[in-house]
Amino acid sequence: MTHSPSGSLPQEAEDFLAANPDIEAIDIVLHDANGIGRGKIIRRHELMGFYTGGRHLPISILGLDICGEDVHETGLIWDQGDGDLRAWPIPGTLKRLHGTTPPRAEVFMCMYTLDGAPMTSDPRHALARQVAAMAAEGMRPAGAFELEFFLLANDRDAQGRVQPARAVLDGRPSAKTEVYSVDHLHGMLPLFSDIYRAAEACGIRAETLISEYAPGQYELTLHYREDVMQAADDLMRLKRIVRLQARQHGMTACFMAKPVEQYAGSGMHFHVSLPDLSGRNLFVETIEGRWNDTIRHALGGLIATMGESMLVFAPHANSWRRFAAQSYAPVSPTWGVNNRSVALRIPAGDIRARRIEHRPAGVDANPYLVAATVLAGIRHGLTQRLDPGPETTGNGYVAAPEAPPIPVDWRSAIAAAEGSAFLKDALGPDMHRTFTAIKAAEQARVARTIADVDYDLYLHTV
Template structure:
């Protein structure tokens, strides 16, 4: 049958001809936790994947963070755990740098056997929101930022994780080292391989930064005129960083908050809104006067942020990132050139006017984040929502009184998401059901687990 994803057999043939040394290919389907699920196929199997897709069990999109079935999703025994068909995503068939033997990778998306989208696949939620924007004459553009930690494979004497030694010479630093160029030199061999891998995959990876915690780094991605491709970029870059870090003997950590006393890792989304003629509707016509479209878009994002927080902070650890003066937002606020708010309008050329959406942690699914952000923007544009007063100065102290309650913790976010008609519309009913069922199951797993902290606090005291 014709590929419903738009992939073509010619892409596979050209890839195999260009890379005769490649022996195997990772076929990767990304679930709502952002985890790549799939198989490693042999070279001779690739053509059949492009001709006929690849059977995958329905339940693969209903797994929790540990890879166990969540029956409440309805994707396991309710369907007999039958197969659906995964198809390649055009433009994502790439070589993997430095693998032995040489290997490639292709992202996949799930469809029913008749070719209809399988709507628990997060890619389809973003595709639907992009199609909605297209009916408005809009073509969203953007890019994600990737913050992460490089950690030692060995714990410290207390069993805690610790920053990785420099792969160049083994030097150890427990300092924050923010923006230190010399500190980056110690990881130069690893970052050289990351850049080489990015070039092989046509990923627009640009600046590397030593971030605001020991062992923390940031890689930026160049803007895409296709927001779906921007989300794919982030997915592929995380896999690339994790693989190259492992090859260099360190661990790439994408937890939102691995160290309690330091800043966590965000996944900021920069989004602008060109029309079909390429004109950015967020760009102001009068200097110093922001366009109503920009303000209304932020109004929609702020109004929907409380009920959307489970998408932006989907795990128990995610909520430890929201700490005052940590560069993570504490309330649905906006400001100009201000990193203490949830929505930042960066300074710069008015033609590139954009919103930097800052709540999401690096532990989220980028396709779901982008879909939810676009749905919030659409609501703001349709209803002409007012974002309220701009926050100036210290947003952790100067936050105005806000209507509605922002969830205070993971459990509250799960309940807010389950009850949200907006989020159900943004993600689609099927993905909304799947996602909230998985999060509820994960919450119960955490809630019933007796941790080392329990013993520390209570073993000899109560």
């Protein structure tokens, strides 16, 4: 076929090449179930062919685990003969990469069958499906993600542990929790200036910069988007920008949920509001503080479905190390107002910007799947008119009201997700099978691996 099912047009590529005559190569990037960017680097002369005819890629690229190994239980490998499908560029995602030598660009792509139907094990299609369902119900969800991450030195300390990167400006080390320290941020300004320039070049409005609650931990916020698909694209692109720019400054950007055992982990909080098709925010209450049924039922749906959805929000073995009391990561499905000890927070601020901050997801999660699952949870609450229960006030870690149970570890989360009719509907049957099969394979890999702690505890003692 020659018509792009993604809606991309050759004119976009023509205009880009004309405006960027120095570009030599382009990264074409498809995001898999783990959010890993997979694809190819093509040369300048190949770009027009990509826009006019797509690019054949093996179906198995969407059935890979975190190590890039085939997961046969996805049904995407030999069940399909590992044949090719066709990837097409996503309109508006062809952007120049900042600071690369020789000059390069990138474009996101999405997978389709050879006859142009969406390939439904592609995470982007899962989110598009929920956005379309909400549009059919008269809603157009808006939102933004927060990006927390660590900047680490490329070498380990004497004990083999990761350590914070030294300041770019003067090489100064710091092993303290420099939370909200502006002076500490100054030492990293050359790097963050490059990150901001790269984001701007890609049309991303990266905003507030914070030194977070652990040595070497930072947070970047993103401008609120009227389209949650754009919000997810922004997050994916910003992660790639931070990783590339950190590497060019001689350090490692780390997006593990919990890289340092004694400090807080990194979240990927998702702020979501619910405008109708005319732009009116359906979460806004008539009298400030008297929550309307729409936001209450949305909260109720998110609480009711959180347990069976936790695998999406905490998809890796390391993800589960982030959840601990007093850690700024939620441990139960609770809601509250201006309260960071709960899972679902209604932030303080202008009533016209009323939104829910969904806090369970770690920065290691796939934002397309997170957003799809959150939107499905909201729809479930609205349809069933679910009550969220009483608001949590004060310390939610010790005074949380009764709430539905959620898994306490990775294995339990996999079992809950596998058996969840809600999650199967939220992601679509194919994406659900692909995602849960990949997670089960990864859990089996971890379970059979002998960790150093086993030798530390048992080698000379049992």
